Amino acid sequence: MRDARPRSHRTSPRRSRGCVIALVSLAAVLVVAGVVAATVWQTLFRSENPVAPGQQVEFTVKKGDSVEQIGGALAGQGIVRNAAMFRWQARSSGQASKLKPGTYALATGMPYDMVLDKLVWGPDVVYYDVTIPEGFSARRVAARFAAQAHVSEPEMLELVLHKAAQFEAGHPYLKDAYDGSLEGFLFPKTYRIKKGTKPEAIVEMMLTQFDEEIATVDLSFAKKHHLDAYDVVTIASIIEREVRLQREYRLVSSVIYNRLELPMRLQLDSTVFYALPEGTKILTKADLAAHTPWNTYRRDGLPLTPICNPGIKAIEAAAKPKRTKYLYYVLTSKDGSQTFATNYPDFLKAVEKYRKLFGY
Numbered sequence: 001m002r003d004a005r006p007r008s009h010r011t012s013p014r015r016s017r018g019c020v021i022a023l024v025s026l027a028a029v030l031v032v033a034g035v036v037a038a039t040v041w042q043t044l045f046r047s048e049n050p051v052a053p054g055q056q057v058e059f060t061v062k063k064g065d066s067v068e069q070i071g072g073a074l075a076g077q078g079i080v081r082n083a084a085m086f087r088w089q090a091r092s093s094g095q096a097s098k099l100k101p102g103t104y105a106l107a108t109g110m111p112y113d114m115v116l117d118k119l120v121w122g123p124d125v126v127y128y129d130v131t132i133p134e135g136f137s138a139r140r141v142a143a144r145f146a147a148q149a150h151v152s153e154p155e156m157l158e159l160v161l162h163k164a165a166q167f168e169a170g171h172p173y174l175k176d177a178y179d180g181s182l183e184g185f186l187f188p189k190t191y192r193i194k195k196g197t198k199p200e201a202i203v204e205m206m207l208t209q210f211d212e213e214i215a216t217v218d219l220s221f222a223k224k225h226h227l228d229a230y231d232v233v234t235i236a237s238i239i240e241r242e243v244r245l246q247r248e249y250r251l252v253s254s255v256i257y258n259r260l261e262l263p264m265r266l267q268l269d270s271t272v273f274y275a276l277p278e279g280t281k282i283l284t285k286a287d288l289a290a291h292t293p294w295n296t297y298r299r300d301g302l303p304l305t306p307i308c309n310p311g312i313k314a315i316e317a318a319a320k321p322k323r324t325k326y327l328y329y330v331l332t333s334k335d336g337s338q339t340f341a342t343n344y345p346d347f348l349k350a351v352e353k354y355r356k357l358f359g360y
Helices: 013-045 067-076 083-092 112-121 138-149 154-164 199-216 220-224 231-244 245-262 268-271 285-289 312-319 346-360
Strands: 058-062 102-107 127-131 190-194 328-331 339-342
Touching: 058 067, 067 083, 083 112, 102 112, 127 138, 127 339, 138 154, 138 199, 154 199, 190 199, 199 312, 220 312, 231 245, 231 268, 245 312, 245 328, 245 339, 328 346, 339 346
Parallel strands: none
Antiparallel strands: 058 102, 127 190, 328 339
16 A cells, blocks of 8 residues: 655755855846946936026037037036937937037037037037237227128227227226227237127227236336326337337337426327328328327327227336436337437437438
8 A cells, every 4th residue: 555644845955055046146137237227327317417407508619529528518517417428329320520619509408419419510609709919000900890700890980989988987097088089998819709799898898808907017117207007008009009029118118208207209100100091101291290189299298099009018118118318219120129329419320220221
């Protein structure tokens, strides 16, 4: 007879260990998967600069910027959530090499595809870089901005020649400027002008730049000689038009100071040219005899306004001349250098040298 008692079913130790190993392996896989998922999320989906969406941002792509640089900058300004996701989408869509340099009107929290579409299409914000050299007159400044920044030349001319009172509140040195002229204070440099900028804003930009520059200049010497900032700029404008070599700026400045102290008329050709049409090369006897607010052959002291817009080196020289006894200077070399004299006979010798050299 067979034994009718039920048999007990026992799991073998080997089989039990296999189950444990499988469970541990599964847990490890899940942990690794979780770490990978967290890493992917951290890399591709985490917001790098959480900001409120919809804020307007001007964004510039520079020539030569890589997709990594562009993505980092976009994420840094909150335009896209994540730089790595932007790079991935740019490359996977084949647009990474098509992003165009320029300035764009974007907003925070934009979708990646919308940003990519705009950067591939090209910039929608246009800037003009306008360079104003040292020594430009206000008229030439207006013409340069009209030609290169496409502003109204008549409006610009009216502002720089007659509307100083409009800017006087923020720039008190313009008080009582002759005929409302801004000559001398339209500081020369390269300006970045956004398309559509009004002439008033451009003028304000230039005056603000002048304020920043003049703040670095020590005016104490000039003040001891009863000259204010307006006078210093007027002297600087003469230096800018009279002198070719910067190393002679302070020497010519000393001649002007010495003549003012005597007093002795400045008798400088550049002040006569200012009242004549742009491009005039030769002065006539009638020009020298003309009564204008600038002709220092006919009037004592400084001209009533600066005669151009000087740079910082000329302003510094006008504020602090060299200490000399010179009263004259004459161009005597084709490299632009001049001969300085303390007396009239020496001046005449220098004039003769000038005539032999240049054939006048």
